[in-house]
Amino acid sequence: MSSPLFIASTLNAKVVKKRSTLFDDAYEFPTHLLPEKMADDSKIPLVVVACGSYSPITYLHLRMFDMAKDHFNERDEYELLTGYYSPVSDAYMKEGLTPGKHRVNMCQLAVDSTSDWLMVDSWESRQHSYQRTAVVLDHFDYQLNQIRRGIKTQTGEYKKIRIMLLAGGDLISSFGHPSVWSSNDLHHIVGLYGCVIVERTGTDVYGFLLSHDILYQHRMNVIVIKQLIHNDISSTKIRLFVKRGMSIKYLLPDPVIDYIHKHGLYLTTDA
Ligand SMILES: Nc1ncnc2c1ncn2[C@@H]1O[C@H](COP(=O)(O)OP(=O)(O)OP(=O)(O)O)[C@@H](O)[C@H]1O
Ligand SMILES: NC(=O)c1ccc[n+]([C@@H]2O[C@H](COP(=O)(O)O)[C@@H](O)[C@H]2O)c1
Numbered sequence: 350m351s352s353p354l355f356i357a358s359t360l361n362a363k364v365v366k367k368r369s370t371l372f373d374d375a376y377e378f379p380t381h382l383l384p385e386k387m388a389d390d391s392k393i394p395l396v397v398v399a400c401g402s403y404s405p406i407t408y409l410h411l412r413m414f415d416m417a418k419d420h421f422n423e424r425d426e427y428e429l430l431t432g433y434y435s436p437v438s439d440a441y442m443k444e445g446l447t448p449g450k451h452r453v454n455m456c457q458l459a460v461d462s463t464s465d466w467l468m469v470d471s472w473e474s475r476q477h478s479y480q481r482t483a484v485v486l487d488h489f490d491y492q493l494n495q496i497r498r499g500i501k502t503q504t505g506e507y508k509k510i511r512i513m514l515l516a517g518g519d520l521i522s523s524f525g526h527p528s529v530w531s532s533n534d535l536h537h538i539v540g541l542y543g544c545v546i547v548e549r550t551g552t553d554v555y556g557f558l559l560s561h562d563i564l565y566q567h568r569m570n571v572i573v574i575k576q577l578i579h580n581d582i583s584s585t586k587i588r589l590f591v592k593r594g595m596s597i598k599y600l601l602p603d604p605v606i607d608y609i610h611k612h613g614l615y616l617t618t619d620a
Pocket of ligand 2: 437441480483523529531
């Protein structure tokens with residue numbers, strides 16, 4: 350979890366090239382797990398996008414999506430089509446951020462080995478300048494609703510896909526820092542798109558929703574999901590365990606653990 354002071358320095362960041370993020374392949378927006386058609390035309394088609402560092406991805410980050418899935422399955426309003434991880438670019442310059450190429454590869458190994466409905470989009474990671482979350486959500490809207498025209502219904506028409514940000518309670522609490530999130534961006538993210546928030550130990554999401562004017566204004570677009578089994582696996586601690594030569598088994602998928610060891614990631618403090 351980042352300190353607001355750190356995040357503040359990123360809000361106005363333009364181009365910060367820490368190191369080259371060289372991807373071996375050309376960019377393509379992933380759609381292989383996006384259904385061809387809606388199963389139930391009476392629902393609102395939904396895609397959730399989780400922005401974050403993922404340095405490295407853990408079982409907690411994977412659980413967040415399944416908690417969201419259970420939530421939407423129990424209700425009739427939305428048809429959850431798929432979920433995307435969008436790892437932040439190296440320009441975010443957060444401590445412990447290993448190069449984007451590795452973070453994308455680890456997310457890909459994690460979804461390939463554990464999920465049949467999650468995808469990883471590398472667009473944000475490939476950017477040489479920091480992209481605000483509002484801009485990242487616009488990128489998904491462009492790819493899904495402009496390029497693909499949304500999703501086909503059973504009757505062959507196209508329906509616009511609703512896009513929502515999936516995040517932990519700590520991220521939403523950082524919304525209260527005006528130097529970190531601009532009001533315009535918050536209206537854009539919460540008003541235009543919407544947020545699915547997974548409660549995080551130590552953050553009072555409901556209290557925050559009540560106290561924050563913009564969130565309160567758009568409260569109908571904020572869905573809070575209770576963590577019925579508390580899980581506080583943190584990427585920071587995983588990095589520390591690796592550095593100290595401790596086991597990280599059962600905290601993240603085995604293929605991700607193998608990747609970390611094979612590439613010698615997180616052995617030093619600068620990742
Ligand atoms: N224990 C947790 N409970 C709920 N959400 C979490 C938890 N840990 C991380 N998240 C959420 O996962 C998303 C991605 O997290 P990110 O990798 O940026 O941070 P992190 O897991 O806190 O990592 P770090 O320890 O490197 O700060 C964010 O939306 C964050 O709020
Ligand atoms: N103004 C913004 O758009 C803004 C501010 C802070 C964090 N974020 C995003 O939140 C995500 C998580 O950040 P932390 O890992 O720092 O908690 C990242 O994807 C980051 O890009 C966006």
